[in-house]
Each structure stands twice: as C-alpha cells, then as structure tokens.
Amino acid sequence: xxxxxxxxxxxxxxxxxxxxxxxxxxxxxxxxxxxxxxxxxxxxxxxxxxxxxxxxxxxxxxxxxxxxxxxxxxxxxxxxxxxxxxxxxxxxxxxxxxxxxxxxxxxxxxxxxxxxxxxxxxxxxxxxxxxxxxxxxxxxxxxxxxxxxxxxxxxxxxxxxxxxxxxxxxxxxxxxxxxxxxxxxxxxxxxxxxxxxxxxxxxxxxxxxxxxxxxxxxxxxxxxxxxxxxxxxxxxxxxxxxxxxxxxxxxxxxxxxxxxxxxxxxxxxxxxxxxxxxxxxxxxxxxxxxxxxxxxxxxxxxxxxxxxxxxxxxxxxxxxxxxxxxxxxxxxxxxxxxxxxxxxxxxxxxxxxxxxxxxxxxxxxxxxxxxxxxxxxxxxxxxxxxxxxxxxxxxxxxxxxxxxxxxxxxxxxxxxxxxxxxxxxxxxxxxxxxxxxxxxxxxxxxxxxxxxxxxxxxxxxxxxxxxxxxxxxxxxxxxxxxxxxxxxxxxxxxxxxxxxxxxxxxxxxxxxxxxxxxxxxxxxxxxxxxxxxxxxxxxxxxxxxxxxxxxxxxxx
Amino acid sequence: xxxxxxxxxxxxxxxxxxxxxxxxxxxxxxxxxxxxxxxxxxxxxxxxxxxxxxxxxxxxxxxxxxxxxxxxxxxxxxxxxxxxxxxxxxxxx
Numbered sequence: 001x002x003x004x005x006x007x008x009x010x011x012x013x014x015x016x017x018x019x020x021x022x023x024x025x026x027x028x029x030x031x032x033x034x035x036x037x038x039x040x041x042x043x044x045x046x047x048x049x050x051x052x053x054x055x056x057x058x059x060x061x062x063x064x065x066x067x068x069x070x071x072x073x074x075x076x077x078x079x080x081x082x083x084x085x086x087x088x089x090x091x092x093x094x095x096x097x098x099x100x101x102x103x104x105x106x107x108x109x110x111x112x113x114x115x116x117x118x119x120x121x122x123x124x125x126x127x128x129x130x131x132x133x134x135x136x137x138x139x140x141x142x143x144x145x146x147x148x149x150x151x152x153x154x155x156x157x158x159x160x161x162x163x164x165x166x167x168x169x170x171x172x173x174x175x176x177x178x179x180x181x182x183x184x185x186x187x188x189x190x191x192x193x194x195x196x197x198x199x200x201x202x203x204x205x206x207x208x209x210x211x212x213x214x215x216x217x218x219x220x221x222x223x224x225x226x227x228x229x230x231x232x233x234x235x236x237x238x239x240x241x242x243x244x245x246x247x248x249x250x251x252x253x254x255x256x257x258x259x260x261x262x263x264x265x266x267x268x269x270x271x272x273x274x275x276x277x278x279x280x281x282x283x284x285x286x287x288x289x290x291x292x293x294x295x296x297x298x299x300x301x302x303x304x305x306x307x308x309x310x311x312x313x314x315x316x317x318x319x320x321x322x323x324x325x326x327x328x329x330x331x332x333x334x335x336x337x338x339x340x341x342x343x344x345x346x347x348x349x350x351x352x353x354x355x356x357x358x359x360x361x362x363x364x365x366x367x368x369x370x371x372x373x374x375x376x377x378x379x380x381x382x383x384x385x386x387x388x389x390x391x392x393x394x395x396x397x398x399x400x401x402x403x404x405x406x407x408x409x410x411x412x413x414x415x416x417x418x419x420x421x422x423x424x425x426x427x428x429x430x431x432x433x434x435x436x437x438x439x440x441x442x443x444x445x446x447x448x449x450x451x452x453x454x455x456x457x458x459x460x461x462x463x464x465x466x467x468x469x470x471x472x473x474x475x476x477x478x479x480x481x482x483x484x485x486x487x488x489x490x491x492x493x494x495x496x497x498x499x500x501x502x503x504x505x506x507x508x509x510x511x512x513x514x515x516x517x518x519x520x521x522x523x524x525x526x527x528x529x530x531x532x533x534x535x536x537x538x539x540x541x542x543x544x545x546x547x548x549x550x551x552x553x554x555x556x
Numbered sequence: 557x558x559x560x561x562x563x564x565x566x567x568x569x570x571x572x573x574x575x576x577x578x579x580x581x582x583x584x585x586x587x588x589x590x591x592x593x594x595x596x597x598x599x600x601x602x603x604x605x606x607x608x609x610x611x612x613x614x615x616x617x618x619x620x621x622x623x624x625x626x627x628x629x630x631x632x633x634x635x636x637x638x639x640x641x642x643x644x645x646x647x648x649x
Contacts, residue, residue, distance in 0.1 A: 101576045101603065110602040136604050143610045146571050150607065 036203065036228025037473055038247035039214035041534065043265045044181065044201040044223045045241040045250075045258035048234050049174040051184040054159040055166055061124050070116045072125035076164040077115070080157060081106035087175045087196070106157050111136060125165040133158035148319050173199075174236075181240050183231055195220070200262075201242040203231050203249065208468050208476065217244075218509065219298060221530035223265075225249060227473065272533035278304055279525065279536055281518065285544040288524035289532050290342075292504060296333040300529035305340035307452065307526020308504040311385070312346050318356045321381065327388035328395065335398035342452065342504075342526075343389050344431065345382060347371050347405035357381065366466060371406025371433070372416060383419070390423040403429035403452055408436050413447045431504075433457035438486040441493035441501075448499075451490055453522070455505025459483050478507035481555050484520060488555070491521030502526055511538035518544070519551030558626040560619045562634045567642040569612035574641040579603045581636055587629040592618040600633065 063069050084103035088096050105111070115132035119125060133154055141151040159171045174180065179198045186206040195202075202217050207226035217224035223244030234240065234251055241250035241261045253261070279289035290307030293299060295314055299306070314330050315322050322330075334341055348354040349370020350362045357378060362368040375382045386402070393400035404416045407430035420428040429450035432438050438458065441451060455478050460467040462483055465475040478484075487503065494501030502524035507513045509527030511534040517525065518539065525535060539547075566574035582589050582600035589600035591609065593616075598605025600619070611617055617637070619630050 097573055097576065101572075104576060104579055104603040108602050108604045109599055110605050136608075139608050140604075143608065146568075147607060147610060 032251040034228055034230050034234075034249040034251060036225040036231070036247045036249070037208070038224075038243060038245045039207075039226050040202075040217040040222060040224035040244045041531070042201075042221065042223035042245075042269070043241065043243050043261055045253055045261035046179050046181050046200045046239060047176070047237045048183045048203070048231075048240045049176055049180040049236050050232070051173060051182060051187070052163070052169040052171045053185075054171045055163040055168045057126060057130055057162060058166070060127050063119075063122050063124050066120050066122055069119040069123065069125045069128065072165055073115045073119050073128050074112060076125065076129060076161040077106050077112055079164045080160045080170075083160070083170065083175060086177070090177070090196075090198070102153060102157060105154070106161065126162050129161045129165055130158060133161070145320060181242055183234065185232060195222070201225075201244065203228050203240070203242060205229065205232050208473060215506065215528070218506065218528040218530065219292070219294070221528075272537060273302075275533045275536050275540075276302065277536075279539055281515075281539050281542055281544045281547060283543040283545075285518070285547075287518050287522075287539055288502070289536055290502070290504070290524055290526035291338075291529050291532070292509075292526050293334070293529070295330065296337055298529060299334070299337055300532075303529065303532050305342075306334065306338045307342055307502055307524055309334055309341055309343045310347065311343060312348050312352070312354060315346075315354055315356065318354065321356045321384075324384055324388050324391075327385060328392045331389055331392035332396050335392055335396040335400070340401065341398065342401040342403055342429070342450075345372070345385050345402065345404050346374065348374060366460065371431075372404040372412060373406060386420055386423050386425065390425055393425070399426045401425075401427040401429065401450070403431055403450070405431045405454070406433055406457070407431060407444070408434045410440060410443050410447065413437075413444045417447050431457075432486075432490055433461065435462050435486060438490050441490040442496065445493055445497040445499050450500045450502070451494060452526070453487055453490055453501070453503045453505060455483065455487070455503060455507040458486060458505070462486060478505070478510075478513055479516075479554060484516070484551070484554055487517065487522065488520045488551070491523075494523065495521060500524060509535060511535050514538055515542050515547045516550045516554055519547035519549070558621050558630050560630045560634045561616055562619065562637045564611050564613055564615045564617060565638050565640045567613055567640055569615065570606055570609060570617075570637075572642075575603065575606050577641055578633070578636060579606055582633060585625075585629045585632070587621050587623065587625045589619055589621045589629055589633060592620060 081103045084099050084106060088099035088103060111132055114135065115128045118128035118131055137151045137154040140147045156172060163169065163171055179200050181201045181203060182199045183203050186204050199222065202222055202224040204226045205228060214224060214226060223242050225242055225244060225247050228249060238251060239253045239258050241253050241258065279287040288304045290305050291303045292308040293306055294310050331343065348357055350359055350365035350368055351370060353359065357374065359369060369377060389400050389402055402420050402425050407413050413430050417428045427449040429448050429452060430444060431454045432441065432451050433454040437444060445451065456467050459476045459478060459480065463475040465472040467476055491501050500523045503517050503522050504526035508517060508525035509531030514525055514535045515538055527535060564570055568574060570578060579601055590597050591600050591606060593609045593611060596609060598609060619633055621629050
C-alpha cells in the first residue's frame with residue numbers, strides 16, 4: 001500500500017464493499033466507477049500503476065559536451081541495474097535469479113565501455129545506449145539456442161536505459177515496491193507471464209473475455225477486468241477496487257476501504273478452498289472436475305486430473321524446435337504427478353505464433369493454418385510430439401490421452417487417430433472448436449474415444465466474431481443459444497456412443513455456466529486450477545434436474 | 557601471468573545460473589581475470605562477455621590474471637567452474 005492518499009482522485013462516499021456473496025455487487029457508493037468485462041474472478045484493491053510503453057528514440061541530437069553524454073550513459077545503466085537489483089531482492093527462486101542476471105547485464109563493464117565509447121565519439125546518450133545494446137544483442141542472437149532467446153532480454157534492458165536517458169518513465173512492468181493494480185492498454189502473454197507477486201489485479205483498456213491475458217490471469221488466480229474504457233485516464237497511485245467477476249471498478253477508495261476489499265477476498269477464497277472431493281450435483285450425478293495447465297508447475301491438488309495440457313506453453317518463446325528428449329521430460333513430469341492427463345498436441349498458428357515453427361504470415365490467421373492444420377506444412381512436428389507423448393507414458397506407466405486442436409473433418413480425425421494409435425497411445429480424441437466438427441460429432445466418435453469442446457474458439461467460429469475483439473463481446477458470450485445447441489449436439493453424440501464429452505473452454509470454469517453445461521449433458525469440466533472450488537460448490541448446490549432446467553431455459 | 561585451464565562442468569555450460577554465479581564470483585575478487593576460449597578473450601566480470609563465449613558443458617576455457625592475488629583468484633574460479641552448478645541448483649529445490 002502507498003504511504004499517501006492517492007492524488008487527484010474523486011473519492012466515492014462509498015459504503016463498505018460487498019459481503020463477498022457471489023450475487024451481490026462488490027462495491028457500493030456513488031461516483032468514481034468504471035466498468036469493463038470481468039474475466040477472472042476475485043476482488044482486489046490497491047493503487048493503480050500503468051505499464052509504460054517502450055520509448056521511441058527521437059532523432060539524434062548534436063552533442064556539445066561528449067563527457068556529459070558519457071556520464072549520462074553511466075547514470076542510465078546504473079539506474080536500470082539498481083532498479084532490477086531492488087526487484088531481485090524482493091523476489092525469490094527463479095524470478096530472483098532472472099532479475100539478478102538482468103541487473104548484472106545492465107551493470108556489465110563491456111556494455112558500459114562500448115556505450116561510453118560511442119558517447120565520447122559524439123553520440124547523444126540515448127543513441128549511444130541504443131547502439132551498444134544492439135551490438136550485444138546481435139552477438140547473442142548469432143550464437144543461437146539459449147543465447148538467442150536472451151537477446152529479447154537485452155531489448156527490455158535497452159528500453160529501460162534509453163527511457164532513463166530521455167527522462168521518460170521506465171517501460172515494462174512497474175516496480176513501485178508495494179502491491180499494485182496493473183493497468184495497461186493491453187498485455188502480451190510475455191508481460192502477463194512475467195508478473196511478480198506484487199500485482200494484485202489486472203485492468204486493461206483493450207482485450208476480450210477470451211484473450212490470452214484473460215486465460216493467464218485466471219491461471220494465476222488474479223482478478224482481471226478487460227475492455228475497461230477510461231482506465232488509462234486514472235492517475236497512477238489512485239487506489240482502485242477491482243471486481244473480476246462483474247467487471248466493476250471503484251476508483252478512489254480510501255486505504256481503509258481497500259483493506260476491507262482485500263480482506264473480504266481472502267475470506268472468500270479460504271471458504272471456497274475448504275471444499276474437497278470429486279465434482280457432483282447435490283443428488284450425486286458425477287461431473288469430473290479437471291485442470292487446464294501449461295506445465296507441471298500449474299498442477300494443484302483438489303481436481304480429478306488434467307483435462308487440457310496446453311503443450312504449446314512449454315515452447316512459447318523458443319526459436320528452435322524442442323527436442324524429442326526435452327518433450328519426453330516435460331510430459332513425463334506431468335504424467336508422474338497427475339492421476340489422468342489429456343494432452344493437447346501443439347496448438348499454434350499465425351495468430352498464436354511459436355517462433356520455432358516459422359509459419360508464414362496470412363491475411364486471416366484465425367481462419368488459416370492453425371492447430372492440427374500446421375501438420376499440413378510440418379508433419380514432423382506432430383510425429384515427434386506423438387512419439388514423445390507415447391514414450392513419456394511408457395516411462396511413467398501413465399495412460400496417455402491425446403487430442404488434436406482444430407479438428408474440422410472426419411478425415412482429419414481419422415488420420416490423427418491412426419497416427420496416435422500406431423504409437424500405442426491409449427485414448428485419442430479431438431477438440432471441438434469448429435462448427436463443422438460439432439455437426440459431425442457422432443461420426444467423429446466412431447473414430448475417436450472422446451471429445452473436448454473448446455467454447456472460446458467454437459464461439460469465435462460459430463459467430464464469425466474474432467475472440468480478441470472487445471466490441472463483439474456479446475457474440476462471444478458462451479450463453480448464446482446457437483453455441484449451446486452445438487454443445488448439446490456433441491453431448492448427445494457422446495451419450496449415444498457411450499464416450500466422454502467434456503468442455504475445456506473457459507466457460508467450464510464459470511460457476512454460473514458450469515451447471516448449465518452439465519444440464520446440456522457434458523461429462524467433465526476442465527478449467528484453470530483457481531476456478532475448481534467455486535465450480536465444485538456451484539454443482540453441489542443443484543440437482544441434475546436443476547441443471548437440465550437451466551439448460552432448457554437457456555436454449556429457449 | 558598466472559594461467560589455468562579448466563573444463564566447464566555445469567550441465568547448462570556457462571549460461572543461465574552458472575554464468576551468473578561465475579561472474580558474481582569474479583566481480584568479488586578484486587583481481588581482473590580474463591576468460592579465453594580460442595581467439596576470444598573477455599573479462600570474467602562481464603556477463604555479456606562470458607555469455608558470448610557460448611561455452612557448453614565440456615568446453616575448455618583458459619583463465620588469466622596478473623599481479624598480487626592472481627594465483628588465489630584463479631584457483632577459486634577454477635574450483636567453481638569444475639562443479640556442476642546446475643546439479644547444485646537441483647539439490648537446493
């Protein structure tokens with residue numbers, strides 16, 4: 001918490017924040033409110049801090065005093081190193097190691113010498129820093145592999161040093177030294193992955209309910225609001241309350257009010273976390289509660305297995321293909337620790353690039369070569385991955401379940417199943433993300449052992465609405481009856497075939513929607529680990545008949 | 557000039573955490589040490605320099621230093637490079 005009251009903020013004469021009951025609004029009071037889309041449950045309150053954009057390098061300016069520029073270069077590098085060292089001291093484990101290593105690079109004598117040399121030859125400080133960083137970046141990039149991946153770190157350091165030299169705010173994630181609510185126009189997956197423990201909540205001006213920011217926020221249990229107009233006008237340091245369920249923001253809370261919001265959120269999480277046991281309705285109808293994970297680090301107790309292991313998260317920033325051995329190790333780590341795991345083969349495309357695939361650009365990436373379709377260009381990638389999954393299953397004695405993303409036709413399903421079964425993979429399935437596949441769910445289940453419905457992409461393709469587009473949020477609402485019809489159709493096909501049909505889209509983790517999906521007939525719900533307690537509680541409070549009633553009403 | 561030749565023992569070579577530990581140790585010594593790999597020589601207290609050597613496990617590097625304390629400084633760095641710093645990290649966890 002900051003030491004002083006927030007500057008320039010209108011304070012609503014607000015009553016204490018809501019009680020934590022899921023159906024009551026989080027904040028009451030007049031004035032000082034903003035609304036966006038709540039995309040990750042939970043509430044938090046603290047000072048808002050904006051993420052600054054990387055600085056733009058102005059044209060070079062004539063230098064009268066090279067010695068002064070040289071000093072400015074040293075001061076900039078020192079400031080960046082000091083800031084990172086301070087952050088390292090406040091972090092632990094891997095994050096601390098990374099921050100320390102970055103601080104050491106900012107403090108590097110070769111870098112300093114190089115940049116000061118350029119300043120003494122007449123460059124202004126900002127350009128001298130830019131050029132010196134660029135040279136070291138090229139050296140690392142040319143070495144390839146691990147070192148090429150570190151080249152991006154140098155860009156981040158360069159932006160920081162150049163910003164300091166220009167007198168601009170440090171770009172990247174703020175590090176005010178106290179917990180804060182992160183405010184940004186939008187966040188890249190890399191920004192979101194680098195969030196430290198001092199981030200209380202995320203609020204972005206752009207983004208949609210199914211953007212990767214939203215998914216990663218849910219994965220970390222951080223309350224998040226996206227598509228929040230006006231948030232960029234809230235001055236840094238203003239204390240805001242964030243409700244990640246309703247999308248409501250209270251601007252200008254007192255310290256006392258903020259503390260109450262934090263306390264209510266802690267109490268609510270503690271209450272939900274106390275729930276245990278398998279998912280079932282109040283009359284005992286079982287619904288498997290599974291986890292969506294990106295790596296073994298995301299595993300949490302309390303679920304009945306993994307319903308979606310997103311393997312691409314292991315390889316997000318790679319510039320070279322992960323080797324067979326590396327993949328075996330990553331999959332085996334998850335197999336050894338979870339009771340059942342559904343692995344999804346790499347889900348990438350021009351819209352979700354994996355640098356090592358080197359896919360060509362496309363005019364309509366969401367409608368192009370993505371998911372299983374990448375196999376049309378690079379069949380080796382899937383073959384290696386299936387080999388590695390089979391080997392990891394052998395090593396750990398686990399039963400491997402594998403599914404492919406973006407399956408569209410029966411022929412694709414048949415081809416995938418053949419290749420997976422040839423390697424001894426026990427159960428083969430497909431994601432249902434394309435209406436064509438949902439319409440043919442019964443036929444697909446003649447080739448496959450199970451289906452898993454990805455509601456985000458299925459909505460995107462059913463409504464022809466880009467899932468990242470905040471202006472189309474109503475079309476992407478998982479309550480849209482046309483989407484529910486498709487889900488019901490898949491569930492019916494599963495029942496007839498006697499095979500499981502689950503939902504692993506984000507809708508599965510919404511405690512208000514989960515009962516509806518169960519009413520439609522799905523047999524499992526797979527979600528971010530933090531969502532499990534609330535969904536378990538929601539199901540336990542309703543009979544199967546109640547769930548079916550909700551489904552019928554939603555389809556009317 | 558004092559000189560030692562040592563084979564990098566860490567599983568990830570002179571990258572990541574081992575590089576950080578090595579550079580930190582070199583910076584603490586107060587004796588300027590140079591790391592040489594073939595034609596390329598870099599200051600041991602330069603993170604960018606050490607990374608740019610691209611030394612993997614099993615690479616032989618030469619350490620050089622001059623003046624008082626040089627022998628002891630090199631001995632301590634040789635001892636560090638001879639350990640598998642990645643394995644030690646795993647034990648910490």
